[in-house]
Amino acid sequence: MLRFSRTYATKPLHQLKCGIEIHTQLNTKSKLFSLSSNNAFNSDPNTFISYFDIGLPGTQPKLNNEALLYALKLSKALQCDVNLDSSFDRKHYFYGDQPLGYQITQHFSPIAKNGKLEILPELDGVKEPLTVEIEQLQIEQDTGKSVYVTETATEETVSKIDLNRANLPLIEMVTKPNFTDSNQVKVFIKKFQNLVRYLDICTGDLETGAMRIDVNVSVDGFQRVELKNLSTTSSVMNAIKYEFQRQVKLIEAGRGDEIIIETRGWDGSKTNSLRNKESSLDYKYFPDPELPHILLDKSVMEELQLPELPDQVLSKLINKPYSLSLKDATILTYDLDLLRYYLDLFDLAVISNGVKNSKLPGNFVIHEILGNFSKLNMRFDPELIPVAKINELVQLIDNGTISNSSAKLLLQHLFNNNEDISRPLSELIDEFDLRKEETVDNDQELVSVCQEIINENEKTVKNLKKKPNGLKFLVGQAMRVTQGKVNAAEFERVFKGLLNVE
Numbered sequence: 001m002l003r004f005s006r007t008y009a010t011k012p013l014h015q016l017k018c019g020i021e022i023h024t025q026l027n028t029k030s031k032l033f034s035l036s037s038n039n040a041f042n043s044d045p046n047t048f049i050s051y052f053d054i055g056l057p058g059t060q061p062k063l064n065n066e067a068l069l070y071a072l073k074l075s076k077a078l079q080c081d082v083n084l085d086s087s088f089d090r091k092h093y094f095y096g097d098q099p100l101g102y103q104i105t106q107h108f109s110p111i112a113k114n115g116k117l118e119i120l121p122e123l124d125g126v127k128e129p130l131t132v133e134i135e136q137l138q139i140e141q142d143t144g145k146s147v148y149v150t151e152t153a154t155e156e157t158v159s160k161i162d163l164n165r166a167n168l169p170l171i172e173m174v175t176k177p178n179f180t181d182s183n184q185v186k187v188f189i190k191k192f193q194n195l196v197r198y199l200d201i202c203t204g205d206l207e208t209g210a211m212r213i214d215v216n217v218s219v220d221g222f223q224r225v226e227l228k229n230l231s232t233t234s235s236v237m238n239a240i241k242y243e244f245q246r247q248v249k250l251i252e253a254g255r256g257d258e259i260i261i262e263t264r265g266w267d268g269s270k271t272n273s274l275r276n277k278e279s280s281l282d283y284k285y286f287p288d289p290e291l292p293h294i295l296l297d298k299s300v301m302e303e304l305q306l307p308e309l310p311d312q313v314l315s316k317l318i319n320k321p322y323s324l325s326l327k328d329a330t331i332l333t334y335d336l337d338l339l340r341y342y343l344d345l346f347d348l349a350v351i352s353n354g355v356k357n358s359k360l361p362g363n364f365v366i367h368e369i370l371g372n373f374s375k376l377n378m379r380f381d382p383e384l385i386p387v388a389k390i391n392e393l394v395q396l397i398d399n400g401t402i403s404n405s406s407a408k409l410l411l412q413h414l415f416n417n418n419e420d421i422s423r424p425l426s427e428l429i430d431e432f433d434l435r436k437e438e439t440v441d442n443d444q445e446l447v448s449v450c451q452e453i454i455n456e457n458e459k460t461v462k463n464l465k466k467k468p469n470g471l472k473f474l475v476g477q478a479m480r481v482t483q484g485k486v487n488a489a490e491f492e493r494v495f496k497g498l499l500n501v502e
């Protein structure tokens with residue numbers, strides 16, 4: 001018989017270690033070192049370029065202060081030590097999409113170091129807390145794009161170059177290798193994405209390349225491998241899992257030394273070597289003589305104001321007066337438009353108009369409104385259903401004019417017949433006969449409806465002890481009979497009384 005000691009059985013056999021690098025493209029008005037517009041996404045190739053962007057001799061870089069401001073905002077949000085004297089360096093390599101022959105980056109003296117981002121059980125739904133240490137932030141230029149096209153006439157593959165992206169501002173953020181499982185990486189990416197959106201410095205989208213992630217993976221202290229071309233969070237996760245397994249197999253076969261420092265790509269199902277250490281370039285870094293140092297006064301960081309950040313918003317939402325579940329609060333923080341809509345509704349309905357059931361705004365926005373948008377296959381759009389309308393609806397439920405289910409029907413109607421948005425709700429309520437009837441409000445009436453349903457569903461009633469879900473079925477029947485004019489909770493109460501169940 002096999003015996004495992006307690007520690008042996010619970011300790012993972014192999015230790016994963018991961019550090020990540022994220023390139024964040026800043027949504028400034030102009031490029032990093034020129035005045036061409038930073039608005040090139042989806043436009044014709046080579047239409048957003050200046051002489052400097054394409055590397056014409058004699059042109060000189062001038063730092064865009066807006067990009068610097070964005071970098072400082074991110075540094076502050078990540079609690080970094082900001083460097084009061086940072087500078088730019090040239091990283092040399094030859095490639096068609098890099099016309100200068102070098103990339104301007106911050107190699108020797110980056111803008112910020114030693115930050116952190118906390119992953120917390122109470123806000124991020126993880127089991128263990130994790131402090132992700134930020135090694136550094138550096139400001140650098142983006143490169144152009146190479147596009148490979150096969151000409152139909154000659155069947156020759158040619159490489160075309162689009163320099164719209166050249167010289168766009170990027171921040172490279174490098175974490176320490178603090179991650180020990182892929183889920184932590186996923187949570188971190190989501191958190192970072194949300195952070196840059198709240199700071200309004202980047203769209204945070206991976207699909208468009210506005211955010212690009214490289215992951216470094218090592219196992220049991222062997223060499224690290226860098227993974228590139230990861231354009232979705234799921235490809236990041238899958239690539240880490242695949243690479244972990246690949247390295248574990250080598251280690252278990254006693255071939256751990258074959259794991260070499262290299263860059264590997266992800267093709268959707270496996271990682272493939274792109275370049276190894278021997279072929280890695282010597283970038284011959286040296287300080288850019290054309291760019292002055294960035295000299296900052298200490299007071300700049302103290303005076304820099306940040307907007308409310310995602311973690312602060314999340315804590316606000318799960319506490320009074322909102323008291324949302326972590327899950328619902330998280331959904332709201334992922335979409336700034338939806339968050340504003342919810343807060344406006346809560347303000348109007350609960351704070352200004354005294355709606356007693358403070359759960360109604362959350363239930364309507366997160367479940368009903370989002371549900372209707374997703375049925376229509378649409379992104380949330382606050383224009384389609386004005387918040388004032390939902391405020392009215394919520395009040396009508398709260399003061400007992402209509403039931404919850406009638407309100408949901410009404411909302412669905414407004415989604416499907418958007419022209420009715422301008423009609424008063426009272427008119428629609430009368431038209432569809434949704435007003436709660438006084439007689440139905442009366443317990444006697446409810447009892448007789450429920451009794452009839454009990455008589456018609458003997459089997460469900462008999463099995464109720466074994467299958468308590470049967471109660472929901474009975475309530476559903478009663479709702480159907482009364483066309484949703486009575487709340488489900490009312491019926492549940494009467495059924496429980498008549499059937500003597502808890």
Ligand SMILES: Nc1ncnc2c1ncn2[C@@H]1O[C@H](COP(=O)(O)OP(=O)(O)OP(=O)(O)O)[C@@H](O)[C@H]1O
Nearest residue numbers: 017018019020021174175176177216217218224226
């Ligand atoms: N043993 C390790 N296992 C996994 N990751 C590691 C390990 N050691 C370092 N890393 C990670 O590797 C990354 C190194 O990034 P950094 O930008 O400093 O250098 P680089 O990858 O060599 O340069 P480049 O920017 O040219 O890719 C960091 O995210 C760091 O956390």
Ligand SMILES: [Mg+2]
Nearest residue numbers: 021214216226
């Ligand atoms: Mg790297």
Ligand SMILES: [Mg+2]
Nearest residue numbers: 021172174214
């Ligand atoms: Mg790097």
